[in-house]
Amino acid sequence: MNILEIENLTKKFGDFVAVDQMNLTVRKGEIFGFLGANGAGKSTTINMVASLLQITRGEIRLNGRNIEKNRTYAKMNTGIVPQELAIYEDMTAYENVSFFTGLYGLRGALLKERTEEALEFVGLGDRMKAMPKTFSGGMKRRLNIACAIAHRPELIIMDEPTVGIDPQSRNYILKSVRKLGELGSTIIYTTHYMEEAEELCTRIAIVDHGKIIAEGSAEQLKATITDSKEIWIGLKLETEPNLGKLKELPGITAVHLEDQTLKIISKAEVNNLNLILQQLMEDHIEIRSVDEKAPNLETVFLTLTGRNLRD
Structure with missing residues (x-):
């Protein structure tokens, strides 16, 4: 059964x-992962789903109900954990959760029960x-989640809930998200950490560019690129390599530099490693390691968008 339907x-x-x-x-x-680099349209979409942004055209339905025609219903049945913290520093943790939960109409003993339940969770x-x-940054993030789930919404939107916190x-x-899923919650989860997804x-x-370009389980998505390989080259950088020249080499489909690691996507059947290393040496780039990774x-x-998720 579909809880959320987005059409045109x-x-x-x-x-x-x-x-x-x-x-x-x-x-x-x-638990539905919604991934996109900055500017891809991801945040704009979830803000429309959360009724925080007006739709230009098309329709969003929650449990079959058009959210623009049923705004109260949509808001009562949606919880959002925003990327930017939405808590009051001068109110206690209990007062924060109680305040936000009270906005959904809960009162008295039920409000107290749900507030305490969410904080315990x-x-x-x-x-x-x-x-x-x-609180530490991580504790504030957890309080943010408690404020969003205490009214027991049918749909929970989590926008980068682990950004900038300690391991x-x-x-x-992550354990809490898994537990919510086990309890039957429906979650839209955005992240810049692929391993989380x-x-x-x-x-x-x-x-990407406001459109869904791929969809499926992680295994299904990985199966679509069986003709690709990924080469990671560790570098000692004093000057940046010429990524444009690398992209022009035979078989190369994407090149991304992350910290001191050059990540290259190539067609699996093309033997181009010697050409890649030769180009780096011509650019006077010191090579520390070379490793071929299984597709993830x-x-x-990278293959579909030509850029890294954190771009």
């Missing part, structure tokens, strides 16, 4: 088309009376 969704800002006739469905009970049950200004808090949040999501959509979700993204 379009969003324009003046002459710029941010989302271009997008079609997408999300099934009830799944994200591991802040012992910090209910503490002020968020005393321990990140692991706790591979680990968590039952299905994934890749968006990042390989899929």
Whole structure:
């Protein structure tokens, strides 16, 4: 059963088309990964789903109901964990969750029960009376999640919930997302960390230039690029390599430099490693390591979009 249906969704800002006739469905009970580089249309789409941004054309349906014609229903049944923290530093953790949950009409004993339940769920049950200004970045992220789930929405949108936090808090949040999925929540999950999408999501959509360009499970997406290989070359950089020249080499489909690692996508049948190394030496780039990687979700993204998810 589909909980969310997006049909011919379009969003324009003046002459710029941010989302271009997008079609997408999300099934009830799944963790749905929504991946796209900056400017791809990902955030614009989820803001329209969350009723935070007006639709130019097309339709979004939640449980079969048009969200523009049923705004109260849509908002009552949607929870959003925004990328930017949406909490009040001068209110306790309990007061924050209680305030946001109260906006959905919960009162009295039920409001108290749901507030405490949400704080316990994200591991802040012992910090209910503490002020968020005393929290670490990871704890604030967890409080943000509690504010979004306490009213038990049917659809939860999580926009980069682990950005900029320590590994321990990140692991706790990922564990919480998995638990929400096990409890039957439907989650739209955006991230710039491919390993999170591979680990968590039952299905994934890749968006680029406002359109869905690929969709399926992580395994299904990886199966679409069996004719590709990924070469990682560790470098000692004093000057940057000429990526344009590398892209012109036979068989090369994508080139991306990340920190000190050159990530190259190539057609599997083309033996071009010697040409790549020769080009780097001509550019006086010191090579530290060469490794061929099995295709993963990042390989899929680079192959389809020609850029890294963090671009």
